[in-house]
Amino acid sequence: IRLCREKAFGAKILGANLEGPFISEKFRGCHLPEYLSPCDFEQISDFLDVIRMMTVAPELPGAMELIEQVRAQGTVVAMGHTGTDFGTAREAVRRGVTNVTHLFNAMSPLHHREPGCVGAALSLEVSAELIADTIHVSKELFPLVLQCKGLDKLVLITDAMCAAGMAPGEYSLGGQKVLVDGSSARLENGTLAGSVLRLNQGVKNFRRATGISLPEAVCLASRNPARVIGEKERGAVRPGNYADFALVNEELEPELTIVEGQIAYRR
Secondary structure, eight states: OHHHHSOOSSSOOOOEEEEOSSSOSTTOTTSOGGGOOOOOGGGTGGGTTTEEEEEEOTTSTTHHHHHHHHHHTTOEEEEOSBOOOHHHHHHHHHHTEEEESSTTTTBOOOOSSOOHHHHHHHHSSOEEEEEOSSSSSOGGGHHHHHHHHTTTSEEEEOOBOTTTTSOSEEEEETTEEEEEOSSOEEETTSOBOSBOOOHHHHHHHHHHHHOOOHHHHHHHHTHHHHHHTTOTTSSSOOTTSOOOEEEEOTTOOEEEEEETTEEEEEO
């Protein structure tokens, strides 16, 4: 909270993404069940200046009212960690949901008679996040997701935990032991616990699987996420925007970063 509210030079924390506690116990993923909570606007109302996006399972009691309350305060609402059916998901979109948290992961799957959250994400007018590490979602599905969401409604994310960029070993996430093997992060029972993906690698993975151009792939990781949270002056190069740039080599490894017109990092 302090880092979101303070101004600092370099990379900016534009806000918090609250992935819980208003999520399904069945589809909680690596979230501890004791940290889940019934839908309660008062529980988060004092922090909405920091919370830029919040994930809600729309089938929970009181979820629709919570969605409307949060949206009225200007915070983006996503649906995820959910067992919702298609009709409930569609109603949640009508009430104000505009994004889907890590598509395919921790949600009701696509079935030809029960489209679930995945079916809603692919067919409704919402943006959808994708963890493009080829572990959370098979790379063979990347072209299908692109075909359904297009270049404007797809957002590449990492869902990375604290071991991203670190050596294989044992780490902690929310007090739980996480085992990292260099390509994935898992609880002791094998459940994926976020990822260790770097965003530039996700861009490369998605581009390799779909054949889209480099500028198109970069937009999925810059312009589109900025749009999702309403950052109109970031994520794209145009007059009046913040001068934020990353200069990369042919392997998309950063050589130089410029934040608001000032050099923040040089390789």
